[in-house]
Amino acid sequence: MEKEAAEKRTCPSGGELAGKVALVTGAGRGIGRSIALTLAEMGAVVLVNYNGSRERALEVAAEIEKAGGQGEAIGCDVSDYDACGKMAEEVIRKYARLDILVNNAGITKDNLILRMTEAEYDRVLDTNLKGAFNTIRHFSRYFLKQRSGKIINISSVTGVMGNAGQANYAASKAGLIGLTKSVARELAGRGVCVNAVAPGFINTEMTDALNEKVRENMLAAIPMGRMGSGEDVAGLVAFLAGGRSDYITGQVICVDGGMAM
Ligand code: NAP
Numbered sequence: 705m706e707k708e709a710a711e712k713r714t715c716p717s718g719g720e721l722a723g724k725v726a727l728v729t730g731a732g733r734g735i736g737r738s739i740a741l742t743l744a745e746m747g748a749v750v751l752v753n754y755n756g757s758r759e760r761a762l763e764v765a766a767e768i769e770k771a772g773g774q775g776e777a778i779g780c781d782v783s784d785y786d787a788c789g790k791m792a793e794e795v796i797r798k799y800a801r802l803d804i805l806v807n808n809a810g811i812t813k814d815n816l817i818l819r820m821t822e823a824e825y826d827r828v829l830d831t832n833l834k835g836a837f838n839t840i841r842h843f844s845r846y847f848l849k850q851r852s853g854k855i856i857n858i859s860s861v862t863g864v865m866g867n868a869g870q871a872n873y874a875a876s877k878a879g880l881i882g883l884t885k886s887v888a889r890e891l892a893g894r895g896v897c898v899n900a901v902a903p904g905f906i907n908t909e910m911t912d913a914l915n916e917k918v919r920e921n922m923l924a925a926i927p928m929g930r931m932g933s934g935e936d937v938a939g940l941v942a943f944l945a946g947g948r949s950d951y952i953t954g955q956v957i958c959v960d961g962g963m964a965m
Contacts, residue, residue, distance in 0.1 A: 715773025719747025720946050725799045726750050729782050729839060730809030732757035734908035735858065737764050738934030739806055739941045744773040746942060748804060751795060752777045755809070782809045782835030783827075792842035801850060802843055804945045807836035807880075808858040812910060814869045825872045832876035833883065840887055844896075853896040856944050857884050858937070859956060861904045861964040877902075881956050888954035897953040899944050904960025906932045928961030 716722075721743060731740040732754040741764065744750045750768055752775055754761035761777035768775030780791040795802055810832045813824040836857050847853035862870055863877025881900050888898035905911060905922045911931070914922070923929065937959050943949050944957075958964045 713741060713745055713767075713771040715744045715768060715771045716747060717772070719745070721804070722747035724748045724803040724945075725795070725801055726804035726806065726945065727753060727778070727795060727802055727839075727843075728806040728808055729753040729780075729835065730755070731806075732759075732761035732764055732777070734910065735903065735906060735934045735937050736806070736808040738938040739808060740764055740775070741767065742935070742938035742942050743804065743806075743945060744768040744771065744775055746946065747773070748945075749774040749776075749799065751775075751799075753782070753791070753809070754779055755781045782807075782838055783830040785834075785838045785841075788835075788838035789842045792839070792846075795843075796846055802846055803850070803852065804854045804856070805839060805843055805847075806856045806858065806941060806945075807839055809835050810858065810860075810876075810910075812870065812873050812913075814873065816869055817871050820872060825875075828872040829876050829879070832873070833879040836880055836883060840883070844887075844891065847891065847896045848894050851895045853891075854945050854949075855884075855887065855891075855896065855898040856941055857898070857900045858941075859884070859900040859902045861902050861958055861960045864902055864956065864958070864964050884956065885954045892953050897944070897949065899949075899952060899954065900956040901937060901940055901944070902956055902958045902960065902964065903937045904932060904958065904963040906934065906937060906959075908934060926961040926963050927965070930961060932959060932961060 765775035860877040
């Protein structure tokens, strides 16, 4: 299915995001991949960040180029503050700007609170929450200088509703909402919009790992009765990355088939 969609993709040079540079963290697979392909389709130069999935990120960049766009894979563990600093320097040295930053990289290490290890808690917070702080911290000065920009943080309905067995993940995703609103207030006067997207139950490798019982329970909680796709999330990110959302900042928007309403 991914292949079929890719064959139909074209990246027109005069798209809505022509001349813009976008960085999507964790874009070698899953939701990040869909976001990267969609932003490229809208004409942006897309930097496809990866940590472990180098080959897959190279494939995403190649797919963008094949469709007539411009994409480049860029390795960096977002939980590493200094590495994010180097990535920011590299991006600015090469492209002289960044217009769209999508903090999508995220992991789960589920466990009930009585069994959750300190390492499970720390790893999830370091990646999902500190990772977004790290990139925002290093790129903000460029957004401020440009007096424009879009920062989009991929949170989760779990950060809004909580979920048994995911105290670490829910804390990281709720933390992202606080980070989003605070940075939105700091940067609003300089034309930079900062918003959070909260996906519900999306079909990716992250949810492939769930057992049948959990999947059934999740599906039963979705009024629309189906899982979402990466493209469902990418559609909202596309809106928040483009000019039609220039007066929207500090918001948390769910893409969840009605799950969290
Ligand atoms: P996924 O298929 O498991 O992909 C996770 C992505 O995060 C991978 O591209 C991975 O890159 C990247 N990543 C993990 N640790 C990283 C690090 N330290 N540095 C850089 N990249 C890192 O998950 P997904 O479902 O696409 O999830 C994407 C985002 O949506 C996550 O933030 C997740 O929490 C959120 N979300 C997902 C769902 C859902 O139902 N799937 C629901 C709500 C929110 P590498 O493979 O290169 O390491």
